Amino acid sequence: MRNGGKISAAIDVLTDVLNRHQPVKSAARDWGKRARYAGSKDRAWVSGLVLDALRKRNSIAYRMDDESPRALVLGALAFAWGWDIRQIDTAMDEEHAPSKLTLSEREHLVMAPDPSAPPHVQGDYPEWMAPMMARVFGEEATVEAQAMAVRADVDLRVNTLKVDAEKASMPLKSAKAEQSRLLHNAFHIPAKDPSERETSLESIPAYSKGWVEVQDAGSQIAAAAANAQPGEQVLDYCSGGGGKTIALAAQMKGKGQIFAYDIDGKRLSALIPRLKRSGAHNVQLVHPSEPVQLETLTGQMDCVFVDAPCTGTGTWRRRPDSKWRIKQGQLEKRMAEQTDIIAKASEFVKPGGRMVYATCSFLMEEDEDRVAEFLAAHPEFTEEDAAGAAIASGLLTDEGANVVQRFRMPTGSVRLTPRRAGTDGFFFAVLRRAG
Numbered sequence: 001m002r003n004g005g006k007i008s009a010a011i012d013v014l015t016d017v018l019n020r021h022q023p024v025k026s027a028a029r030d031w032g033k034r035a036r037y038a039g040s041k042d043r044a045w046v047s048g049l050v051l052d053a054l055r056k057r058n059s060i061a062y063r064m065d066d067e068s069p070r071a072l073v074l075g076a077l078a079f080a081w082g083w084d085i086r087q088i089d090t091a092m093d094e095e096h097a098p099s100k101l102t103l104s105e106r107e108h109l110v111m112a113p114d115p116s117a118p119p120h121v122q123g124d125y126p127e128w129m130a131p132m133m134a135r136v137f138g139e140e141a142t143v144e145a146q147a148m149a150v151r152a153d154v155d156l157r158v159n160t161l162k163v164d165a166e167k168a169s170m171p172l173k174s175a176k177a178e179q180s181r182l183l184h185n186a187f188h189i190p191a192k193d194p195s196e197r198e199t200s201l202e203s204i205p206a207y208s209k210g211w212v213e214v215q216d217a218g219s220q221i222a223a224a225a226a227n228a229q230p231g232e233q234v235l236d237y238c239s240g241g242g243g244k245t246i247a248l249a250a251q252m253k254g255k256g257q258i259f260a261y262d263i264d265g266k267r268l269s270a271l272i273p274r275l276k277r278s279g280a281h282n283v284q285l286v287h288p289s290e291p292v293q294l295e296t297l298t299g300q301m302d303c304v305f306v307d308a309p310c311t312g313t314g315t316w317r318r319r320p321d322s323k324w325r326i327k328q329g330q331l332e333k334r335m336a337e338q339t340d341i342i343a344k345a346s347e348f349v350k351p352g353g354r355m356v357y358a359t360c361s362f363l364m365e366e367d368e369d370r371v372a373e374f375l376a377a378h379p380e381f382t383e384e385d386a387a388g389a390a391i392a393s394g395l396l397t398d399e400g401a402n403v404v405q406r407f408r409m410p411t412g413s414v415r416l417t418p419r420r421a422g423t424d425g426f427f428f429a430v431l432r433r434a435g
């Protein structure tokens with residue numbers, strides 16, 4: 001496909017995302033079904049442009065003085081992809097291109113950014129979240145948010161149940177994977193140029209053999225804070241897709257018992273093939289339809305891991321459409337769920353045992369506020385040094401250890417962000433029950 005046709009397609013897909021509240025993946029899939037002539041590179045180009053337009057939606061709309069899908073796509077070409085006006089003109093002359101640039105569009109496309117634009121514009125986040133951004137990041141709110149408005153690297157965790165990092169590194173060379181700065185048994189694939197196709201990990205034999213798992217480095221570090229030991233009894237209370245479950249199984253070298261529970265039975269069932277692929281044999285699924293099985297674990301666990309449902313603000317780089325869908329009411333709903341879940345999950349911790357509370361959100365309302373509320377109601381629990389726990393796992397490099405110590409809060413919990421650590425936004429806290 002020529003660029004002009006792809007720009008038209010990007011405008012159509014973005015229109016579906018914004019007007020019909022569709023996620024980018026499904027809007028792009030729908031377009032792909034109509035555009036049988038489009039190759040996989042064309043599809044990646046169109047999706048890449050739509051995602052970049054969404055990552056920088058507010059700042060583009062402000063500079064273009066227009067928030068229509070067309071303005072956002074043209075602005076993304078100029079401000080995210082660095083196209084000059086001649087390149088855009090050439091594309092707009094091609095077959096199937098949208099109508100030519102207007103005089104007003106031309107003027108706006110060459111305008112410099114306005115340093116006096118409000119923080120939610122410069123940082124590309126919803127205006128209603130401005131007080132929360134200021135609360136958590138203070139004067140750094142804009143730069144923190146700007147680091148969430150770019151493409152993310154892909155992180156891989158080496159599955160040490162099957163191979164070590166050295167053995168995994170050879171087949172990963174074709175994907176241009178580099179050793180992680182933060183974790184010993186991890187690699188990362190730097191974000192591609194916006195118009196380049198993403199590497200298909202499924203095509204790498206090391207992936208199908210279960211040697212590596214796709215898992216953000218922040219998620220790997222949060223899992224490390226469990227510091228789960230071989231032989232322990234561990235409950236992964238919000239197991240979902242199982243990313244943490246199999247990371248915990250590797251920490252335990254396959255010894256001891258992990259119970260994987262999730263309120264969503266379907267998600268839990270989807271874990272079965274993933275567990276097989278990873279070779280984690282010490283995981284027992286606890287289905288929500290069998291509450292009695294769960295109750296037998298009360299007061300028995302050395303460690304309970306709570307990867308709580310949250311707004312997912314920490315993953316804005318990967319899912320920029322979710323940034324504009326989140327509403328105040330949803331945040332409040334999540335907070336109420338978190339309050340219930342952390343209290344319920346704590347019942348399974350044995351005397352002297354620990355609970356890790358983690359979210360992929362940087363909002364204090366979902367993080368330390370929930371921990372503080374729990375601790376106030378449960379004096380038998382005290383907060384410990386989460387950075388120290390992650391370091392004690394032996395999984396972090398020296399640089400990883402420095403990062404978690406630097407971003408440890410006075411209470412002991414840790415908040416990582418794309419700007420601070422190059423990871424997704426993650427929060428984790430370790431809470432110990434008195435012996």
Ligand SMILES: C[S@@+](CC[C@H](N)C(=O)[O-])C[C@H]1O[C@@H](n2cnc3c(N)ncnc32)[C@H](O)[C@@H]1O
Nearest residue numbers: 238239240241242243244262263264307308309
């Ligand atoms: C952040 S996701 C978990 C991701 C998963 N741990 C991973 O690493 O792939 C949160 C999970 O919590 C589950 N959940 C929501 N409410 C719950 C509840 N009341 N009890 C247990 N799980 C719940 C959701 O179904 C969802 O799978």
